[in-house]
Amino acid sequence: MKVALIGPPKSGKTTIFNALTGQNNEVDKYSPPANEPNIGIVQVTDERITRLSELYKPKKTIHANIEFHDFPGIFAQHSDEPESAIFTGIKSCEAFALVIRTFKDDELDQLYGASNPLKVLQHFEEEMILSDMVVAERRLEKIELGYKRGVRTPQVQIEEKTLRRILEHLQENKCIRDMDFPPEEEKAIRGFQFFSSKPILILLNTSEEGFQEAHPALAEFSAAGYLAEQIAGSFEQELSMLDADEAQMFMADMGISQSIRDRITMLCYRLVGLISFFTVGEDEVRAWTINKGTNAVNAAGKIHSDLARGFIRAECFSYDALIAHGSEKHLKEKGLFRLEGKEYTVQDGDILNIRFNV
Ligand SMILES: Nc1nc2c(ncn2[C@@H]2O[C@H](COP(=O)(O)OP(=O)(O)OP(=O)(O)O)[C@@H](O)[C@H]2O)c(=O)[nH]1
Ligand SMILES: [Mg+2]
Known part of the structure; x- marks a missing residue:
């Protein structure tokens, strides 16, 4: 999964990105916006994978991971072109983490206005809505032109109908994420x-001093249904440069119980509605990331398209049952080793072995 760190200029995106990835990219108050995003991969901590690895002693253990893309500040002026490379890059990510500055800085206040988290979110949503409107309108104009030339396939008609519905929704100043689409519209x-x-996660970037109290905006974001978290950006960046024991000591002082990686990867999972299933064996123990509600055949396709194409059955048992009973053999004796069909909804912590034939 790819998550984009976005936000107004100088809100601390790169600082938080460095803390997350352990990279050391330049953070600076006066540098002009970068042309390219910074990219880093963060492993998703899951103690279940560690336990499975101890049990199966595989040659390889592969954790799930999230790719973070740290973009320069956007929506500072109104001239942003909806089809710019930066926008295309941002939109290729599955989810956004919106970094909002709450730490005090007189110079940044002067350049970019005093910190006002609710206003920043509102501004971002308005800009996103506007940008989406331009994209939808441009496409509708092209479709109209096509109609005049006699291009009127059923697919184009579905697309047109969906885009009109989207445009109406956007004109009411509402985000597309609140809408539901039947599969053929979603595809179009x-x-x-x-x-x-x-989906959007809000990260309030706070000073070390400010971190001691919950920022008032946190409660307001939660009440409005957003997932929001407070991060002491600069402090976390410094932590990421220390060794684990030292970092643990400083974290305890600040009352932080989990590393920034664990907190943010967990929030991203929740934000997107992700779960993990596992494959196990002597060669490899591996975590796979899927959306909640994914069926067995689509989960198999995540591993390899052949497994979906030739899907016969999924041998399945749960991680919890395995740990409770100690081995696959004991699970079989207890009748906890199941055979599931294509439509079975994979559960978080399922261990799957796909029987297939191509
Ligand atoms: N006091 C304080 N300063 C911070 C914090 N986070 C970032 N800064 C400072 O704010 C400035 C900008 O930080 P960056 O991380 O480069 O911000 P950015 O959002 O990546 O900036 P652009 O990519 O240029 O939009 C730097 O001078 C940082 O040191 C923080 O938590 N506390
Ligand atoms: Mg930056």
Whole structure:
């Protein structure tokens, strides 16, 4: 999964990115916006994988991971072009983490206005909505032109109908992520990667002193249904440069119980509605990431398209049952080793072995 760190200029995106990835990219108050995003991969901590690895002693253990893309500040001026490379890059990510500055800095206040988290979110959503409107309108104009030339396939008609519905929704100043789409509509608009269709996590970047109290905006974001978290950005960046024991000591002082990686990866999972299933064996123990509600055949396709194509059955047992009973043999004796069909909804912590034939 790819998550984009976005936000106004100088809100601390790169600082938080460095803390997350252990990279050491330049953070600076006066540097001009970067042209390219910084990219880093963060392993998703899951103690279940560690336990499975101890049990199966595989040659290889592969954890799930999240790819973070740290973009330069956006929406500072109104001239941003909806089809710019930066926007295309941002929209190719499945979810956004919006970094909002709450630490005090007189110079940044002067340059970019005093910190006002609620206003920043409102501004971002308005800009995303506007940008999506431009994209939808441009496409509708092209479709109209096509109609005049006699291009009127059923697919284009579904696309047109969906885009009109989207446009109406956007004109009411509402985000696309609040809408529901039947599968054929979802498919017709998937390629647009609309800004306002993506789930958004709010990260309030706070000073070390400010971290001791919950920022008042946190409660307001939660009440409005957003997932929001307070991060002491600069402090976390410094932590990421220490060794584990030292970092633990400083974290305890600040009352932080989990590393920034664990906190943010967990929030991203919740944000997108992700779960993990596992494959195990002598060669490899591996975690796979899927959306909640994914069926067995689509989960198999995540491993390899052949497994979905030739899917016969999924041998399945749960991680919890395995740990409770100690071995696959004991599970079989207890009748906890199941055979599931294509439509079985995979559960978090399922261990799957796909029987297939191609
Ligand atoms: N006091 C304080 N300063 C911070 C914090 N986070 C970032 N800064 C400072 O704010 C400035 C900008 O930080 P960056 O991380 O580069 O911000 P950015 O959002 O990546 O900036 P652009 O990519 O240029 O938009 C730097 O001078 C940082 O040291 C923080 O938590 N506390
Ligand atoms: Mg930056």
